[in-house]
Amino acid sequence: MFRHVKTLNLFFQRRRISTFDSTEPRSNLKRYNFVPPPTLAPSNFDGQVSTGRPEKRKHLKPRYRPPSSFDRDGEKVIHSDLPFDFRFSYTESNPGVKPIGLREPKYSPFGPGRVDRVWTGLSAPVVDPTVRRVDGEGTMTAKGTGRVKKFKSREDILGEPLTEAEKKILVDKAQRNRTKRQINLGRDGFTHNMLIDIHDNWKHTEAVRIKCLGVPTVDMENICSQLEEKSFGQIIYRQGSQIILYRGRHYYPKKRPVIPLMLWKPREPIYPKLIKTTIDGLTVDETKELRRRGLAAPSLTKLGKNGYYGNLVAMVRDAFLTDDIVRIDCKGLEKSDYRKIGYKLRNLVPCDLVTFEKEQVVVWKGKRKHDSNDELDENNNSSVEVE
Structure with a gap:
């Protein structure tokens, strides 16, 4: 009895294994002598009915790429007629002091190929530093030889001096209780991008308020002179850390100078040590x-x-x-x-x-x-x- 049961179990187990191992699909079509068309054959059936025509490939949209400063296809090089060298900070850097080395390669902070001035590691000078000689009356710019375009002087933009009554009106309009327009000058001093902020504010008002705090306030005279020299404006009020900068009578926002945007802050170069082992004249x-x-x-x-x-x-x-x-x-x-x-x-x-x-x-x-x-x-x- 037990032997008969064991043989039956072995028979059913082998039958199950044979059914699982079979790779060909089971079909009763041969019993009826029916030959299906190739489109309905069980071996070709994958869930979709094929029409026999070549499939059309869908054109996928290109993947989104965020804008980058390295993509310069179809964009023109920015040219500025400002008659001074572009630096990151005009108050916290001294052109007369030469560093002993640089901390990074000479990558232009304006972006590769965006400005027609050469970045020397410290500044972007008006005149190309690689040029040693210029023939003719013109001067050499970073773009090439030729005469520099005549730039409107600061005196022409300011026009006639303001009267005391006009100054009082402009100062009252720029106070904190009258307007929220304010430019903050912090630890980096008067930076290059602050020029863009000043001209953006001058588009809507004649005078802009500047708040100065931090290390640059040790030398306020330098801040005032650099603001007037680089922006071609006039300081009409100064009280402590507050400065009000006037744009001038003949300032037209549509004719504002072209100022390229500095995309990142360059690393400071290496300067000599301030504290020496021995002070001069002492042991x-x-x-x-x-x-x-x-x-x-x-x-x-x-x-x-x-x-x-x-x-x-x-x-x-x-x-x-x-x-x-x-x-x-x-x-x-x-x-x-x-x-x-x-x-x-x-x-x-x-x-x-x-x-x-x-x-x-x-x-x-x-x-x-x-x-x-x-x-x-x-x-x-x-x-x-x-x-």
């Missing part, structure tokens, strides 16, 4: 002692982040009347910010930089000035005794 031991004294000296003032530092130079000069070393507390500021502040103080006061340790700016009056003041005092005393 190593004297320099160490001076730094120790500077860090222990009382703080002249504490600078806040993104504040107004327009009175800092005058404060340091007044402090040098009684002390030969001054310490400024810069805790909370970026390292690059208080290093720039020290560089500006060195040139404006003038003085010698001692150290930037512990987020402090320590400046020294200088040995030469100290000795010269002592000599003047001795000469004054001797002259008094002779009399």
